[in-house]
Amino acid sequence: MSQERATGPAQEIKVAEPNEIADGGSKIIHVQGRNIALFRVKDQYFAISNNCLHRGGPLGEGEVRNYEVTCPWHGWKYNLLDGSFSLIPTLKVKTYPVKVGPEGVFIEA
Numbered sequence: 001m002s003q004e005r006a007t008g009p010a011q012e013i014k015v016a017e018p019n020e021i022a023d024g025g026s027k028i029i030h031v032q033g034r035n036i037a038l039f040r041v042k043d044q045y046f047a048i049s050n051n052c053l054h055r056g057g058p059l060g061e062g063e064v065r066n067y068e069v070t071c072p073w074h075g076w077k078y079n080l081l082d083g084s085f086s087l088i089p090t091l092k093v094k095t096y097p098v099k100v101g102p103e104g105v106f107i108e109a
Ligand code: FES
Pocket: 052, 053, 054, 055, 056, 057, 071, 072, 073, 074, 075, 076
């Protein structure tokens, strides 16, 4: 007996126009029921869950420094590359693959 996956295959979804987000900026997006924070650091983009693991603070509104975002509510810090919480690196928010091209920024969700 086979089991079906609860979710279908990941889709690439356009989430920003080229250069819509300034260097150091961010954008909160809602994709397929998910709340995702998209960040730009120089010419790199990172997408992580927007919901802080502490009390659900909006990470997309946090300040970014050295590839780390600080939750605006109580200061928990997360690495943008792997979503890890700075004090307990095995604790992670979900990350999403990002692709950038001349047509814009896409994430797989
Ligand atoms: S909700 Fe993010 S640190 Fe408390």
